[in-house]
Amino acid sequence: MSADTAPQDAAGLRARAFRPDWRMRAIWAGFAVYVVYAAGQLNFTWDRFVIGLDRGAVFLGRMFPPEFARWQLLAEGLLESLQIAVIASAVGILLSLPIGLMAARNLMPVFVTVPARALIALARSFHPIIVAIIFVKAIGFGPLAGIFALILGSIGFVAKLFAEAIEEISLKQVEAVRATGASFMGVVIMGVLPQVLARFIGFSTYQLDSNLRNSTMVGIVGGGGIGGTLFAAFQRFDYDFVAAILICIIAMIMAGELIATWLRKTFQ
Amino acid sequence: MTLSADTRETPRWERFTPSQRLARFAVYLGMVMVVVWSVRNVRIIPEFLYDAHNQMADLFTRMWPPDLAYYPSTVHGALIETLHIATLGTILAIVMAVPVGLMAARNIVPFRLVNEFAKLILVASRSVNSLVWALLFVAVFGPGALAGTIAIAFRSIGFVGKLLAEAIEEANAGPIEALTAAGASWPKVLIKGYWPQVQPAFWSIALFRWDINVRESAVLGLVGAGGIGLILDSAMNFFQWTRVATILIAIFTVVILAEIVVTRIRKRLI
Structure with missing residues (x-):
């Protein structure tokens, strides 16, 4: 032109x-x-x-119409999914705190960040379902395999974002705390955590939500929860029971989303 | 945080109001109670845990060395199929998500009812896991890549549509008004007014979703929806652990490569 x-x-x-x-x-x-x-x-x-x-x-x-006659089986599966999600989130988020801190390149020496980052990368790159398969083979069928799989997934997500949040903090406050002669833990608690806690709560609640979704799925490969019931119903062509399970899963996930939003509001 | 301006009148400053403190305390208490309830009620067989480390070690020794000869014969084809499923699924999702996203954006469609309806579609799409979508579509289309692609697409509509609607709502109204004043027709306003503003967000959403879909399409085969999950499932059912190791390495490599590609392109776009 x-x-x-x-x-x-x-x-x-x-x-x-x-x-x-x-x-x-x-x-x-x-x-x-x-x-x-x-x-x-x-x-x-x-x-x-x-x-x-x-x-x-x-x-x-x-x-249609969905069949709720076997509601006991349904409730049992949903509760187990909920338990998996809760335990995996609690352990995963608690473990993410030290691992994320270790992966932050502005606070830690290289020989600490590299292994921590490798662990995070490994935890992140496999889908929770694939990790669940490995754990099912290693420790047998049941919710424990699902819990371990989701813990690993939580570490991959929360620790990564936590490390990134720490890398973006202002070092002035850290220096100020350090200048008072505070110990390393003192620096972390008084200088680092207050700057990142709000964001940490943000992605922790997101992960809680995501764990709840995945906990309904790990059962497909034998990791406990409602997924096993769902898959069995599919394979037996019990489509009306499938519809009932799906409705309950969606209701539970939406309730979880509401609770996560409400949690975030409380801590803002 | 209620740091009010009139600190002179209230000498004792408190970070939270009593009701905020109460709410936080209630949340802490609730969380602890839920965790305790879960730990006490979850159905765990402790005997399985005692030799878990042995079982784990055993599994990894069985996996070593990976059966690399299996890669060119079977894994490569399945891997390519997985990538096709992820890419086609993402494209199909975008094609379906654009109209829904436009309907959900309040500055494009000024009818609350339409907005809410579109948002309902988006929420429904996101609430169902991709594996469940895959199960449904395997029942409909039979086992194979078609079910997987459509499952990926349906799962992604919610994600793409929601972010797209948000990007459209953030668009600057100035150019739009200028175009409308010049007498541009409705499609022209969309293409020349909104599209240039939304374009960077659009590409970054599409790339981000593609990255997620590469991960997700790797597991769809477990329920029969094609891709590398299919051969992973059969290798595991036959206890061919060296082949499983090869497949896992292949998935790992592709996922890492996809992430690198996405980061590179994003850096160039933004």
Whole structure:
């Protein structure tokens, strides 16, 4: 485009105002080509989709009305999920405090931060369900495997963000506390924690919420909680019971979200 | 925090009002009670714990050395399929989330009822875990990557739509008014007024979700929805631990690579 010749007429001005962005258009075209290619690779066909829609209608029809007759099984599973989430959050968040502190590069020497960061990276990169599989194989079926998996996941998330929050603090206050002759723990408690506590509570409540969601899922691989009941109901084609379980899970998650919001408000 | 200005009149300063202190105390008490209740009631068989470290060590010795010969024959294809599921799922999610996000943004659609309806869709999408979406779609479309892709897409609508609506609501009204005053039609206002303002947020949301979806698509196979989870499940059912190790290493590498790619692109975009 002739950007440097300062067009006099209105038409030239209009042409410059909304210049076509060929780079962006190429990126969009690239996406379109990729979608067609990948859909071909995965054998997506329109027929499969249409057949699926028919089956989906049948499936939905069998889900209604939800069957709550086995409510005892349902309540037992939900309570176990809740217990898994609570214990995993409590232990995971408590462990995240020292690990996050150790991973903060502005307070700790390299030989402490590197192992702490490696642990966080390891805990973060596997989905809680995969970690749950490993723990189920190692310590057997039951809620304990789910608890361990979620503890690891909590450390990965909370400790990472905690370390990042610590790295952003103002060092002036830390120096001031240090100048009074405070011990290391004194510096941490009086100089560091007050600056990051609000954010720590923020992502701890987020993690509580996220653990509650995942605790309903670890059962699919044998990690305890409602997930096992859900998966069994699916495999037995008990779709009306599936609907009942799903309704209860969603209700529990929404209640958890409300409680998390309320907790955050209390501590603001 | 109630640091009021008139400290002269109230010589004794307190950080919290009595009701705030009471609320905090109630929360602490409630938390401790819930934790104690959970620990006392959870169904744990302590005998399993006594030899847990032995079992763990045993598991890792069985995994060593990883069966690397298994990678080119099976794992590579499954890994690529997983990436396709994550990427296609993200694209499909964006296609579906844009209209819902527009409906949820109060400055685009000035009808409360429509906003609330769109928000309901977004919340419903987020409340169901991707594994549950996968179970549902496996029942509908049969086992395979199609179910996985659609599950990823449905799960992501809520996330993408919510953040997109927030980004749209934060858009500066100046350019919009200028375009409307110039007589631009409604789609033109969207494309030339909102889109340039929302674009950076849009790309960063899409990349962030793609990163999450790469992780999530790796487990969808456990319920039969395609990808690398499928071969992980079968390798574990046959106790082929060296193959399991290879698969886990592959997942780990891809997740780390995805994170690096996302951070790189974000740095260039923002």
